Each structure stands twice: as structure tokens, then as C-alpha cells.
Amino acid sequence: MPEPKRNTIFGAVYGGITDRLSQRKTLSPVPESVRIDGKTCLVTGANSGLGKAVAVDLAKRGGHVLMACRGGHPGAGDEVRRLSGSDNVEMLRVDLSDLRSVHTLCDRLKRGGNRVDIAVLNAGVMPSRARRSAQGYELMFAVHFLANRVLIDRLLADGTIRPTPRSGQTPRIVFVSSESHRSAGPIDFDHFAAFTDYGMKDGIKHYGASKLHMCTYAQELSRRLNPGGEVQAAVTSLCPGAINSNLAREAPALMKLILYPVMHMFFAAPEKAAAPVTYACCAEEIGRRSGVYLHLMQEKRPSALATDEDAGTKLWEASEALLAKHAP
Numbered sequence: 001m002p003e004p005k006r007n008t009i010f011g012a013v014y015g016g017i018t019d020r021l022s023q024r025k026t027l028s029p030v031p032e033s034v035r036i037d038g039k040t041c042l043v044t045g046a047n048s049g050l051g052k053a054v055a056v057d058l059a060k061r062g063g064h065v066l067m068a069c070r071g072g073h074p075g076a077g078d079e080v081r082r083l084s085g086s087d088n089v090e091m092l093r094v095d096l097s098d099l100r101s102v103h104t105l106c107d108r109l110k111r112g113g114n115r116v117d118i119a120v121l122n123a124g125v126m127p128s129r130a131r132r133s134a135q136g137y138e139l140m141f142a143v144h145f146l147a148n149r150v151l152i153d154r155l156l157a158d159g160t161i162r163p164t165p166r167s168g169q170t171p172r173i174v175f176v177s178s179e180s181h182r183s184a185g186p187i188d189f190d191h192f193a194a195f196t197d198y199g200m201k202d203g204i205k206h207y208g209a210s211k212l213h214m215c216t217y218a219q220e221l222s223r224r225l226n227p228g229g230e231v232q233a234a235v236t237s238l239c240p241g242a243i244n245s246n247l248a249r250e251a252p253a254l255m256k257l258i259l260y261p262v263m264h265m266f267f268a269a270p271e272k273a274a275a276p277v278t279y280a281c282c283a284e285e286i287g288r289r290s291g292v293y294l295h296l297m298q299e300k301r302p303s304a305l306a307t308d309e310d311a312g313t314k315l316w317e318a319s320e321a322l323l324a325k326h327a328p
Ligand SMILES: NC(=O)c1ccc[n+]([C@@H]2O[C@H](COP(=O)([O-])OP(=O)(O)OC[C@H]3O[C@@H](n4cnc5c(N)ncnc54)[C@H](OP(=O)(O)O)[C@@H]3O)[C@@H](O)[C@H]2O)c1
Pocket: 016, 044, 045, 046, 047, 048, 049, 050, 051, 068, 069, 070, 094, 095, 096, 097, 098, 122, 123, 124, 125, 143, 176, 177, 178, 179, 239, 240, 241, 242, 243, 244, 245, 246, 247, 248, 270
């Protein structure tokens, strides 16, 4: 079947529905009996949708779950504790649209001597029109890419994530991306990180572009952390498929009248959509590989743009300058 174009809202919804209806499950869900006792799991955007479902699942399996969320969700930690039956859940404050807040989170993890075994970079946003992050970048570029770039850079530099090939101790870094990355054009390095104004209609194109940045970064990170082929950190990126979540919360009221019933009928509940994330976090075999991309419960290659090594190097170098610019 031809790849649906996901650069319009209709295309994205249609693509999400056809993916669900035609999905070929080539990977088996991780049985509930698989445990991750003693592992510390950082999950961003864990107060809602997919992130919350992942936090509950990892806590149920014995993980020490650090829910990295914005302020304003006082009950989220208690809810994850109640749903998982585990008290081994902590809430940490972070606003990924502000790099100072990302550094503050990293400082706190470092001070607390935390070691993160599994990082799930899940937080996502779909603004109704162009908005700036605290440092003036386009919001989705900032949240989906730049914040994760800074977060992982710091966690590695601080020893909060420690790459090691030692069996059972190899850390896992999981990027929640989207199939919409395939509909994006090449990253424009001549205008890298430049803010562009857009309205409702073009938001989905910028969403796809930010997810292409994320997928390209995941591939480059994987290559840099695992030179020579021996896996020291298992980097996975994935698309969880269409989820009946809060992601479209900024859509206009009239659009929601149509969109919400469609999402309710055809999109997966977050608990179901979590299956590929659980696989990336807990399945034994994927913990020994890196650079893998999952779409639902199927392994695929990410787009050719995302695997282009030249683009990966350029993205790494261009963003390195931003890391330096915003270092505390
Ligand atoms: N929904 C889909 O159909 C779909 C399809 C493919 C991929 N995905 C991806 O799946 C991931 C989870 O999305 P979802 O569908 O579960 O949506 P969701 O229910 O809206 O959850 C998104 C989470 O990200 C958090 N977040 C957003 N901006 C943040 C910021 N600046 N700082 C910290 N946290 C922030 C949100 O926190 P607040 O509650 O504070 O805003 C929320 O916890 C996203 O990366 C999304 O792109 C979703």
C-alpha cells in the first residue's frame, strides 16, 4: 500500500486509521510476567495519554518510575501509584519548552545520585499555531528535539545514564516519534532552528518536521554511543500509532466535534498504544540492539532522510552550538 501523506490533518488521521486497521504485528507484546525490578525509568510527559500508560506499566513491572512533568498535575503521581499498585513512583518537575528547566531537572537527578536505566522521551505537543519556547524557538522543535538533545547530553555527561555493554545493564533510550516524520522534507540547515510563523493548517507539517529532527537525532545518537557495533546503549525510536489522547487539545472546537468521535472509535487507548514502548523498554532482545525503529508492533526502517548519516552529523553539530549557547 502507498505511504499515506501525513502532512495535513486529514492525511494524518487517515494514515493513523489505516495503520491500525492494516497493522502487521511481527513482534509479540512483552508478557506481564517480565519484570524490571531495580531499574530506574525516567518518563517525560507522564501525566497524560501514552506517557501515563507507560509510567503505570513500568511501575507495575517493578521499575522505579520518575515522572518528569510540567507543573499543574498534582494528582498524577498518586494516580500512577494507584493504577500500578506501586509506591515506587516519583514526580519531577520539568518544562521541556524551557532549557533552563531541563538543566534544573538534570541538576536534581545528579544531586540525588540517580542513575537512569530507561529513559522514555515521550512528551509531545501539537499547538494550534506557531508559538515560541522560552528561548524563542518554534515550540515543537524545542520540545520534540532540542529539549531531548540537551536532556540526553546532560544525563550522559553527568553519569546519570551510563553506557555499558554489560549484559542486563545496558541503558535504554526510547524516543516516542511519529510516522509523520516520513512526510517531512529534508532538514533546512541553512535556516536551522529559525522560527517560522504558521497557522492551524500547517501545524501538522511542522509536527512532522520536528519528529524528523527527533528520528535523525536518535539515529545519530545511536551511532555515536555505539561505535564499532558493540551496544553500550540501546537507542530506539518508535511511532505508537494513533492514540485516543489529549494531543489534539488545541484543535478548534468545531474540528473537535468531528475529530473526537473519530479518535474514540478508531484510535487506540493509551494502554494499548503503549505496547511498542513497553517492548523497547523491557523486551530482552531489543536491549541488545540499537538504532531500531518500531511502528506499532513492527520493526521498520525510519525514512531515508532520518538514516542519512550526513544529515545526522550536521544535526548533531548544528545543535551542539545551541547547547553551548544555552548552557547554564
Ligand atoms: N496521539 C497520537 O495519535 C500520536 C501518534 C503518534 C505519536 N504520538 C506521540 O506520542 C507522544 C505522547 O502523546 P499523547 O498522544 O499521549 O498526547 P498527550 O496526552 O497530550 O500527552 C503529551 C504529554 O506531553 C507533555 N508535554 C507537552 N509539552 C510539554 C512540556 N513543554 N514540558 C513537559 N511536558 C510536556 C504533556 O504535558 P501537559 O499535560 O502538561 O501538557 C503530556 O503529559 C507524543 O510525543 C506524541 O507526539 C502521538
